[in-house]
Structures are given as C-alpha cells and as structure tokens.
Amino acid sequence: MHILLGFLGMVASIAMIKYRAQLGDMMGDPDWMKYVGGVYNFVIILAIVFFFWSIAYMTNTTDVLFRPLLLLFPNPNPQTVPGVVQ
Numbered sequence: 222m223h224i225l226l227g228f229l230g231m232v233a234s235i236a237m238i239k240y241r242a243q244l245g246d247m248m249g250d251p252d253w254m255k256y257v258g259g260v261y262n263f264v265i266i267l268a269i270v271f272f273f274w275s276i277a278y279m280t281n282t283t284d285v286l287f288r289p290l291l292l293l294f295p296n297p298n299p300q301t302v303p304g305v306v307q
Contacts, residue, residue, distance in 0.1 A: 227279030
C-alpha cells in the first residue's frame with residue numbers, strides 16, 4: 222500500500238508542476254506568497270516537497286526526512302526523539 226500511495230503522490234506532484242498555472246489561478250494571489258516568489262513558485266516548491274515526501278513514504282524513511290524539523294522545536298522529553306544524544 223505504501224508503494225501505491227507513494228507512486229500516486231509522485232504522479233500528483235508531477236501534475237502539480239505541469240498544471241501550475243491552473244492551480245495558481247485557483248489559489249489566487251495572497252500577499253504572503255509574494256515573499257516566496259509568487260503563487261506559481263509556491264506551487265513548484267509545494268510539488269517538490271510533495272515529491273520527496275512521497276519517496277520517503279514509499280521507502281518508509283519519513284523519520285529520516287523529518288528529523289531536522291524535529292530538532293528545530295523544543296522537546297520536553299529528549300528521549301523520545303530517536304538519534305538525538307544529550
């Protein structure tokens with residue numbers, strides 16, 4: 222099941238890049254997207270993140286992909302984050 226959902230996520234991310242103009246027109250043009258280059262660049266960035274997330278989901282390595290994000294936030298119990306040595 223992980224393989225199928227990961228493959229569908231990869232196909233969806235490629236479709237997001239191909240149809241970014243239509244997706245951008247549906248999303249509108251909020252002010253905060255101007256800081257990342259506009260709505261079309263935001264769709265491209267979102268598709269790239271979605272593509273790598275799908276690959277990590279297929280290979281069951283999402284913990285490795287999101288480990289840097291876990292280190293950004295304070296953790297009251299550091300023993301729950303695997304791989305972090307105090």
